[in-house]
Amino acid sequence: DTEVTQTPKHLVMGMTNKKSLKCEQHMGHRAMYWYKQKAKKPPELMFVYSYEKLSINESVPSRFSPECPNSSLLNLHLHALQPEDSALYLCASSQRPQGGATDTQYFGPGTRLTVL
Amino acid sequence: EDQVTQSPEALRLQEGESSSLNCSYTVSGLRGLFWYRQDPGKGPEFLFTLYSAGEEKEKERLKATLTKKESFLHITAPKPEDSATYLCAVVYNTNAGKSTFGDGTTLTVKP
Numbered sequence: 001d002t003e004v005t006q007t008p009k010h011l012v013m014g015m016t017n018k019k020s021l022k023c024e025q026h027m028g029h030r031a032m033y034w035y036k037q038k039a040k041k042p043p044e045l046m047f048v049y050s051y052e053k054l055s056i057n058e059s060v061p062s063r064f065s066p067e068c069p070n071s072s073l074l075n076l077h078l079h080a081l082q083p084e085d086s087a088l089y090l091c092a093s094s095q096r097p098q099g100g101a102t103d104t105q106y107f108g109p110g111t112r113l114t115v116l
Numbered sequence: 117e118d119q120v121t122q123s124p125e126a127l128r129l130q131e132g133e134s135s136s137l138n139c140s141y142t143v144s145g146l147r148g149l150f151w152y153r154q155d156p157g158k159g160p161e162f163l164f165t166l167y168s169a170g171e172e173k174e175k176e177r178l179k180a181t182l183t184k185k186e187s188f189l190h191i192t193a194p195k196p197e198d199s200a201t202y203l204c205a206v207v208y209n210t211n212a213g214k215s216t217f218g219d220g221t222t223l224t225v226k227p
């Protein structure tokens with residue numbers, strides 16, 4: 001089973017709202033990722049968690065706040081977003097942080113976020 | 117400069133018309149090259165991982181190959197359901213821990 005689940009599928013929020021995106025995997029993977037994808041563009045890395053610790057932050061604005069409560073769960077907390085933050089937010093996981101032979105990333109279906 | 121480039125940007129084929137997609141890379145110390153298929157509004161679906169020049173992998177109508185400079189995704193006798201965007205991603209020594217994606221090739225197969 002190579003399933004990564006994400007909730008919600010769609011989210012509409014105002015610029016003053018606080019919301020959270022959730023991601024879950026039960027493959028025993030120890031690396032988890034958040035990506036942002038705009039239309040007709042490739043995924044753009046935001047954060048990497050390695051063994052539940054934040055290992056990479058790609059200079060993402062502080063209105064995005066990641067959290068990894070345990071090895072199976074990854075959250076992305078959203079606050080005071082801008083309309084340009086509207087995008088497909090993808091979660092992925094890999095057995096270990098990438099660089100090794102088995103470290104294929106498996107993606108979830110994404111959350112379509114619209115900021116009004 | 118490290119780069120991953122996919123070509124063509126878009127490809128339109130008739131059903132049954134075989135072709136190839138290209139992913140060329142100029143990086144130092146390739147650790148792995150990954151192919152994904154992405155349907156509109158969905159997450160990328162893993163297809164293949166290639167690690168060393170000369171490696172080949174197949175799955176149904178798809179075959180991926182790797183050289184020291186590029187990878188090809190060959191599509192044999194495509195069907196309309198093969199229509200999607202195909203992404204390649206590269207992990208290399210100076211970006212270990214993360215993937216660098218190409219911009220993708222959007223394939224349309226007409227019946």
